[in-house]
Amino acid sequence: MVEIRQARYFVAVAEELHFGRAATRLQMSQPPLSQAIKQLEQQLGCELLHRNQRSVAVTPAGTVFLDHCRALIRHAEEAEIAARQAATGRGGRLSLGAVASAFSWPLPVVLSRFHEAVPDVEIRTQEIDTHEAAAGLLDRSLDWAIVRQTAPVRGTTATSLFVDRFVAALPVDHPAAESTGPLDLADLAGGSWVWLHRHISPDYHDAMAAMCRAAGFSPVPAHWARSVTSQIAMVECGLGVTVVPAAASAPRPAIRFRPLRHATTTIELTAMTRSSPDALAEHLTAIATRLTMARTPPTRD
Numbered sequence: 001m002v003e004i005r006q007a008r009y010f011v012a013v014a015e016e017l018h019f020g021r022a023a024t025r026l027q028m029s030q031p032p033l034s035q036a037i038k039q040l041e042q043q044l045g046c047e048l049l050h051r052n053q054r055s056v057a058v059t060p061a062g063t064v065f066l067d068h069c070r071a072l073i074r075h076a077e078e079a080e081i082a083a084r085q086a087a088t089g090r091g092g093r094l095s096l097g098a099v100a101s102a103f104s105w106p107l108p109v110v111l112s113r114f115h116e117a118v119p120d121v122e123i124r125t126q127e128i129d130t131h132e133a134a135a136g137l138l139d140r141s142l143d144w145a146i147v148r149q150t151a152p153v154r155g156t157t158a159t160s161l162f163v164d165r166f167v168a169a170l171p172v173d174h175p176a177a178e179s180t181g182p183l184d185l186a187d188l189a190g191g192s193w194v195w196l197h198r199h200i201s202p203d204y205h206d207a208m209a210a211m212c213r214a215a216g217f218s219p220v221p222a223h224w225a226r227s228v229t230s231q232i233a234m235v236e237c238g239l240g241v242t243v244v245p246a247a248a249s250a251p252r253p254a255i256r257f258r259p260l261r262h263a264t265t266t267i268e269l270t271a272m273t274r275s276s277p278d279a280l281a282e283h284l285t286a287i288a289t290r291l292t293m294a295r296t297p298p299t300r301d
Contacts, residue, residue, distance in 0.1 A: 002040070004076050007069035009036050013049065014066045017056045074141070081122075092121045094280045097128035097136055098146040099201070100229040101248045102269065106161070107146065110288045117287070121280060129226065130201035133272050144281045145272040146288070148204045148228075148245075155275055159285055161292040162269040164245040166211060168258040169194075169231070171238045182261035185215040185243070192240035194231050195221030204228075204267055208243055211265040245269075 012022040013033070023030040041048050048062035058066060081093055098107055111123065128136065128145065134153035136142035152158060168188060170177040176187055189212075198205040212219055223239045225231040228248045235242055236254045245267050249257040271288050273281045 002043075002069070002072070004073065006036065006040050007072045009033060010040060010048065010062075011066065011069050011073065013037060013056065014058050014062060014069075017058075019051075019056065092118075092280055094121055094123050094284065095141060095143045096123055096125045096145070096284075097133060097142045098125065099130060099148060100127050100227040101245070102146045103127070104229075104250065105247055106269075106288065106292050110284070110291055113287050113291060114284055118280070118283065127227075130204065131199055137272060137274050143273070143278065144284050147270055147272060148201050148267055149270050149272070151203060153272075157273050157275050157277070159271045159273075159289060160268050161271055161288055162247065163266050164247050164269065165266055166207070166243040166260060166263060167246045167249050168260055169235045169242050169244050169249065170256045170258060171235055171241070172254050172256055173238070174241065174256070176258065177256035179258070181259075183258040184261050185211065185263060186217060188241050189215070189217035189219065191219075192222040193219040194223045194225055194234045194240045194242040195219065196225050196227075196231060200226055207265050207267045211243065211260075211263055214263075214265070 009022075009026065012025050013019060016022040016025060019030050019034055019037075023033045026033065037049065044061075044065070046061045047059050048065055050057045050059055078093075114121075114123075126142075128142075128147070130147040130149045133142065133145035133147045133149065134156050137145060138155050146161070149158065168176075168183050168185065170188075174191075176183055196205050196208065209218070223234050225234055225242075228244050231242050231244055232248065232252070232255065234240065236252055238254070243260070244257075246257075246259075247269070269292070271285045273285060277285070
């Protein structure tokens with residue numbers, strides 16, 4: 001029978017694809033780790049990792065085994081936490097995923113209020129792309145997610161938190177950055193555009209594309225980002241122009257945000273849970289809904 005220790009060893013090597021880095025991550029020396037993996041392969045009677053002097057690769061058998069090892073580790077951690085909760089009558093753990101911009105707003109205030117209400121709950125967070133939320137919820141690596149998504153996914157429930165308009169994001173030296181009034185999006189048609197891959201956030205990508213089409217053009221992207229945060233950072237580097245949700249437009253010295261004239265396209269910030277969420281996830285959704293309805297994002301320029 002595979003032990004938790006063996007599972008942790010294999011997951012570290014399979015994720016790092018390097019015995020030295022995996023050993024450092026596990027806070028052990030490399031020779032015992034290499035020997036432990038060899039013994040595990042002998043125990044299972046199959047090769048889990050293909051290695052040579054220059055690389056390490058996971059075999060097909062190793063790929064299947066990796067998923068089960070991760071589940072084994074997760075269940076062991078959950079069992080430990082459950083025992084502690086039973087002993088104290090308190091606590092719990094919530095695994096949360098969020099798009100990068102949500103860590104600026106509204107997560108700080110939402111998590112602060114959640115901790116006030118249930119201080120004994122352990123929160124584990126990770127940055128995710130919108131398209132990763134449903135899969136994470138369904139395989140239970142996530143309990144709650146905050147993304148820019150409105151399309152329903154079977155097995156999950158989506159709750160709209162905030163409906164936001166888009167603004168133009170321009171380098172400070174862009175000709176259109178000097179004014180403060182509404183900007184015609186068509187004025188940016190020939191610019192160098194920072195864009196987002198559709199698979200990262202389908203609804204967000206489609207909203208951007210629809211807004212540009214409504215303005216009479218389809219931009220040719222010159223630079224590609226993976227989040228709203230990185231979109232803004234690329235514009236701040238002077239690489240090009242883009243459009244972003246107004247809630248993400250925090251003042252920055254090297255960038256200017258302009259409202260858009262006649263633009264009616266909106267994008268939602270959405271809380272996602274499984275269709276039958278546990279009490280902690282429901283409580284977090286309720287707090288997030290109440291706070292985002294009662295408050296607006298921080299003041300923007």
